[in-house]
Amino acid sequence: MQVSITVNGRQRTDEVEPRLLLAHYLRDTCGLTATNIGCDSTSCGACTVLVDGLSVKSCTVLAASTDGGQVTTLEGLAGPDGELHPMQAAFRAEHGLQCGFCTPGMVMAAIGVLADNPDPTDREVREGLEGNLCRCTGYHNIVRAVRAAAQAGPAAGQVPQAQEVVQ
Amino acid sequence: MIPSPFEYVKVRSVDEALAALAEHGEDAKLLAGGHSLLPIMKLRLAIPTVLIDIGGIPGLSYVRVDGEQVAIGAGTRHYVLERDEVARTEVPLLPHVAGRVGDPQVRHRGTLGGTVAHSDPASDLPTALLALGGTVVLQGPQGRREVPVTEFWTGFFETAMSPEEMVVELRVPRTGSIGWGYEKFTRRENDWPIVAAAAVDGRVALANMAGMVVRATATEEALARGASIAEAAELADQGTSPGADMHADADYRRHLARLLTRRALEKAAGA
Numbered sequence A: 001m002q003v004s005i006t007v008n009g010r011q012r013t014d015e016v017e018p019r020l021l022l023a024h025y026l027r028d029t030c031g032l033t034a035t036n037i038g039c040d041s042t043s044c045g046a047c048t049v050l051v052d053g054l055s056v057k058s059c060t061v062l063a064a065s066t067d068g069g070q071v072t073t074l075e076g077l078a079g080p081d082g083e084l085h086p087m088q089a090a091f092r093a094e095h096g097l098q099c100g101f102c103t104p105g106m107v108m109a110a111i112g113v114l115a116d117n118p119d120p121t122d123r124e125v126r127e128g129l130e131g132n133l134c135r136c137t138g139y140h141n142i143v144r145a146v147r148a149a150a151q152a153g154p155a156a157g158q159v160p161q162a163q164e165v166v167q
Numbered sequence B: 001m002i003p004s005p006f007e008y009v010k011v012r013s014v015d016e017a018l019a020a021l022a023e024h025g026e027d028a029k030l031l032a033g034g035h036s037l038l039p040i041m042k043l044r045l046a047i048p049t050v051l052i053d054i055g056g057i058p059g060l061s062y063v064r065v066d067g068e069q070v071a072i073g074a075g076t077r078h079y080v081l082e083r084d085e086v087a088r089t090e091v092p093l094l095p096h097v098a099g100r101v102g103d104p105q106v107r108h109r110g111t112l113g114g115t116v117a118h119s120d121p122a123s124d125l126p127t128a129l130l131a132l133g134g135t136v137v138l139q140g141p142q143g144r145r146e147v148p149v150t151e152f153w154t155g156f157f158e159t160a161m162s163p164e165e166m167v168v169e170l171r172v173p174r175t176g177s178i179g180w181g182y183e184k185f186t187r188r189e190n191d192w193p194i195v196a197a198a199a200v201d202g203r204v205a206l207a208n209m210a211g212m213v214v215r216a217t218a219t220e221e222a223l224a225r226g227a228s229i230a231e232a233a234e235l236a237d238q239g240t241s242p243g244a245d246m247h248a249d250a251d252y253r254r255h256l257a258r259l260l261t262r263r264a265l266e267k268a269a270g271a
Helices: A023-027 A086-093 A103-116 A120-129 A140-150 B015-025 B037-042 B078-083 B085-090 B093-098 B104-109 B111-120 B124-132 B218-226 B230-233 B251-269
Strands: A002-007 A010-015 A048-051 A054-057 A070-072 B006-009 B028-031 B051-055 B063-068 B071-072 B135-140 B143-150 B151-156 B166-173 B180-185 B195-200 B201-207
Touching: A002 A023, A023 A048, A048 B015, A054 A103, A054 B104, A086 A103, A086 A140, A103 A120, A103 A140, A103 B104, A120 A140, B015 B028, B015 B051, B015 B135, B015 B166, B028 B037, B063 B085, B071 B085, B071 B111, B078 B085, B078 B093, B078 B104, B085 B093, B093 B124, B093 B180, B093 B195, B111 B124, B111 B166, B124 B166, B124 B180, B124 B195, B124 B201, B180 B251, B195 B251, B201 B218, B201 B251, B218 B230, B218 B251, B230 B251
Parallel strands: A002 A070, B006 B051, B028 B051
Antiparallel strands: A002 A010, A048 A054, A048 A070, B063 B071, B071 B166, B135 B143, B135 B166, B180 B195, B195 B201
């Protein structure tokens, strides 16, 4: 079947099997491999992307169901000149990652947290990221990064508009 | 993990969904949020040959007051119900429990109708609905019918719904300022309950204490007789048949049912 999905601001049309999961569509069809597949069972959150502005676990969504929608992955965050998104910059500045495997999903989920609540407390950040597992950091620096991003301004809870995105 | 191949049908109305169900029969499954169905399809525990995607049907997401009841569209996603002002005022147990389902990503996808139709004995929202009372509104080839929640969940992943019907609405009594409580025991915050108890207006429902969500009838009868919360809660596991797994054996589940029932009743009583 044919799907037409706007990925990181660019509309594309692809022939896919109905059973193709969004995570595999992004990685294998679009070549966007920042989205990691960790547990493959909706638990770990490594595959988190935004669909129509909401964080979802792309291992548990069909590409077919996303037909006509907007998907943002980690690759869609940096500006045209390579300038990091405020959330990415905060994760780097606050050492919110070690091995980095959970980071793409963590950053996308964190943007979703701030989109919903622009100035969360530590506890609200932890509750907002309850669907994302990190085996390295112990979460402290991740929480610090999300709070620092919130302090940096409202852009931390937003994704770039389509025309600004460079792939 | 990749599901078995299937034919995918996207429908734009309830009538289209019912026509597709009639055409494809028991080989077809309705896909709403997909967060229960797709995982079991990836494990090949379910192998439907046709998926009918009802996620894009307009007009199935709403919460509105209708007389003494609140009517909620089956397509209402958990994160919408969690934040809905009408629900928070009229039936606050439900949005609270919607916010305890899974994690934000799951709540962005899952729908009330989906979790009701799936009939997992460990689901949060059916437990709350069973405590509230009310009805499940089904639509099928013969039109609409309402099934009381006490008769809807009939067993492990089984309901009173026929394969040609779909859930279109949930109707619950307006509870307003009546006290309520929901107590859920999990190993991790975003897990399914090992056991959960919902209490509102003298009624108590339990998750994961049988093949489906069940009412703690002995507790309810004791409360009606004027027993104290502590006495009534001691009866919460009567008539249940909890299973055992890596998380808890049956005796421990019985203990949890009594404990969580007491806590939920105390919360409902404002204690």
